[in-house]
Amino acid sequence: MSITDYWDFLVSRRADIWTAFLDHLQITFWAVLLGCIVAIPVAVLLVGNRISWVNSLVFTIANVLQTIPSLALLAILLPLIGVGRTPAILALFLYSLMPILRNTYTGFQAVDRNVLEAARGMGYSSAQRLFQIQMPLAFPYIMSGIRVTTVYIISWATLATLIGAGGLGQLIVSGMGTNKKELIVTGALLAVLLALAVDFVLGRIEKWITVRVKSEPVANTQ
Amino acid sequence: MIRFDHVNKTYEDGFVALKDINLEFKEGELTVLIGPSGCGKTTLMKHINRLNNPTKGRVLIKDKNIAEIDPVKLRRSIGYVIQNVGLFPHMTIAQNVAVVPKLLGWDKEKIARRVDELLKLVNLDPDTYRSRYPSELSGGQQQRIGVIRALAAEADIILFDEPFSALDPISREQLQDELVRLQQDLKKTIVFVTHDMDEAIKIADTIVLMKDGEVMQTGSPEQILRHPANDFVKTFIGTKRLYAEPSEETFLVDDVMASHPVTAYPTRGLAESIKLMQKSRVDSLVVVDRAGELKGHVSIFQVLDKYREENRTLADLMKPFEYVVEVGTPVSVALNLLNDHRLPYVPVVKDGNRFVGLITKGSIVRHLAEVYTPATEDAVPVVQDEVVAE
Numbered sequence: 001m002s003i004t005d006y007w008d009f010l011v012s013r014r015a016d017i018w019t020a021f022l023d024h025l026q027i028t029f030w031a032v033l034l035g036c037i038v039a040i041p042v043a044v045l046l047v048g049n050r051i052s053w054v055n056s057l058v059f060t061i062a063n064v065l066q067t068i069p070s071l072a073l074l075a076i077l078l079p080l081i082g083v084g085r086t087p088a089i090l091a092l093f094l095y096s097l098m099p100i101l102r103n104t105y106t107g108f109q110a111v112d113r114n115v116l117e118a119a120r121g122m123g124y125s126s127a128q129r130l131f132q133i134q135m136p137l138a139f140p141y142i143m144s145g146i147r148v149t150t151v152y153i154i155s156w157a158t159l160a161t162l163i164g165a166g167g168l169g170q171l172i173v174s175g176m177g178t179n180k181k182e183l184i185v186t187g188a189l190l191a192v193l194l195a196l197a198v199d200f201v202l203g204r205i206e207k208w209i210t211v212r213v214k215s216e217p218v219a220n221t222q
Numbered sequence: 223m224i225r226f227d228h229v230n231k232t233y234e235d236g237f238v239a240l241k242d243i244n245l246e247f248k249e250g251e252l253t254v255l256i257g258p259s260g261c262g263k264t265t266l267m268k269h270i271n272r273l274n275n276p277t278k279g280r281v282l283i284k285d286k287n288i289a290e291i292d293p294v295k296l297r298r299s300i301g302y303v304i305q306n307v308g309l310f311p312h313m314t315i316a317q318n319v320a321v322v323p324k325l326l327g328w329d330k331e332k333i334a335r336r337v338d339e340l341l342k343l344v345n346l347d348p349d350t351y352r353s354r355y356p357s358e359l360s361g362g363q364q365q366r367i368g369v370i371r372a373l374a375a376e377a378d379i380i381l382f383d384e385p386f387s388a389l390d391p392i393s394r395e396q397l398q399d400e401l402v403r404l405q406q407d408l409k410k411t412i413v414f415v416t417h418d419m420d421e422a423i424k425i426a427d428t429i430v431l432m433k434d435g436e437v438m439q440t441g442s443p444e445q446i447l448r449h450p451a452n453d454f455v456k457t458f459i460g461t462k463r464l465y466a467e468p469s470e471e472t473f474l475v476d477d478v479m480a481s482h483p484v485t486a487y488p489t490r491g492l493a494e495s496i497k498l499m500q501k502s503r504v505d506s507l508v509v510v511d512r513a514g515e516l517k518g519h520v521s522i523f524q525v526l527d528k529y530r531e532e533n534r535t536l537a538d539l540m541k542p543f544e545y546v547v548e549v550g551t552p553v554s555v556a557l558n559l560l561n562d563h564r565l566p567y568v569p570v571v572k573d574g575n576r577f578v579g580l581i582t583k584g585s586i587v588r589h590l591a592e593v594y595t596p597a598t599e600d601a602v603p604v605v606q607d608e609v610v611a612e
Contacts, residue, residue, distance in 0.1 A: 112306075112308070112311075114304060114306040114307065114308040115308050115311070117304055117308060118307075118308025118309075119310070120273065120297070121271055121273055121297055121381075122298070122321055122322050122325070122371075122372075123294050123295070123296075123297035123298030123322065123325055124294075125294050133310060136312045137312055
């Protein structure tokens with residue numbers, strides 16, 4: 001098979017490929033967004049929480065979710081919530097929890113206690129402390145959690161096609177079914193490129209927002 | 223201004239941090255809370271901005287019980303400087319200084335003017351520093367920002383929690399001086415926590431000495447130094463300051479000698495020697511060879527006398543010392559030598575003839591000054607007629 005053959009193939013199937021690509025992107029986007037919406041506030045609550053067993057319980061649950069093989073998780077969810085895109089997003093969302101949770105938690109813990117003490121002593125309310133001090137300082141950590149998660153989710157989302165969610169996995173699976181190498185290669189290649197591109201873009205966003213945030217601790221002169 | 227009325231603080235684990243504190247912090251005064259670590263001084267101070275709340279008793283500011291004031295509001299009206307500076311690393315210097323005015327909703331122009339004014343107050347050029355970040359500043363500069371941040375909203379009360387203890391000694395001195403200077407104009411009611419007695423003596427109008435959650439003694443630095451209330455206060459303010467009747471016998475020449483006088487090798491030429499004396503502002507040199515052996519002394523008059531003879535060196539001119547003292551000799555022996563033989567100075571030697579220091583009238587006066595007065599630097603007289611270069 002020559003390059004031109006492959007090109008002809010791409011052109012002839014471009015509509016399918018494009019749909020698969022968009023599906024993949026959407027599944028990933030919603031899974032990560034849901035992950036952020038749930039994991040970041042939970043992490044913030046855990047940081048403020050003093051009952052240590054609650055923290056370990058939450059982390060254990062997130063950890064366990066993380067370790068379930070993705071194929072198995074999809075299979076388990078199948079009878080519970082059926083097939084289609086929503087179950088796929090839900091399953092991938094469960095995977096996104098752990099890295100975001102862990103990173104947000106670490107980021108908040110890393111905020112210098114003296115800085116918080118100063119903020120409290122100068123009359124920041126708890127909400128102002130959270131949004132004006134803790135969030136900006138923990139932001140690089142949170143962002144790196146989101147990046148890691150997104151890259152994972154993009155690769156795992158290829159399995160989502162098994163429960164009928166579409167995406168780039170669709171190309172691979174149908175390629176295997178019909179013994180069409182072009183399809184398999186295209187699906188895999190696009191998934192890789194998508195992961196790299198998204199990681200790059202998120203990195204850029206992170207840099208753009210943090211460009212003026214010096215996250216190294218204020219010189220400790222002791 | 224601030225009054226503690228039977229304040230008790232017991233922590234949840236049963237630890238009693240403050241025991242029945244009755245105190246008044248006077249308006250426009252700088253009160254230093256001092257004591258060993260764990261004595262409750264910081265806990266006490268944090269009651270003023272409600273970072274701590276009393277288990278029993280009341281804290282009143284301008285006769286108003288602060289338990290009835292919203293803590294967030296209260297804190298915005300009180301300046302707060304902490305030990306590790308606590309500048310916000312993600313904000314510029316200007317933003318850091320402007321924190322409380324911004325929380326209070328001042329308009330932008332007023333804030334900008336105030337920030338510049340405050341930066342100038344601590345001798346930092348606004349144009350240079352305004353848009354830098356805390357990590358780009360030295361420790362001393364950071365704490366200057368910490369101080370002006372507390373002053374920004376024109377609070378009447380400023381709390382300092384060991385603000386200078388993490389700084390190097392030079393920055394610490396400078397900041398203490400600056401604080402004293404600022405306070406002369408500003409006349410704020412300042413509560414300053416420290417564990418450093420020298421610092422307390424230097425800056426305080428009133429010192430409150432604490433131990434185990436109780437106030438041991440309250441008074442001006444002078445009163446506390448002269449009339450320590452009990453043995454604890456005596457030990458805390460330091461025995462060296464407190465020799466009621468120092469007897470010279472207790473001091474050895476080792477304590478009193480100037481250990482870095484100006485010395486020269488015997489091979490030095492005369493012009494060089496004059497230059498050295500000029501530079502060090504002394505009128506004679508101790509001649510020591512390269513092995514550290516004491517050789518003799520030479521005065522500026524002897525050098526000038528022979529100045530025309532170009533090939534001369536100090537070796538030709540110097541005179542041996544007639545009297546030397548060994549390390550470990552009581553000071554009184556050296557004093558008698560100085561007095562009886564009208565000597566300007568006596569060298570101190572070790573292991574036979576190795577030169578270690580010089581007893582001069584100046585070094586003795588300096589030592590006595592240290593013993594008899596609190597160790598504030600400006601109390602030490604500057605002695606002119608001596609061979610000692612600082």
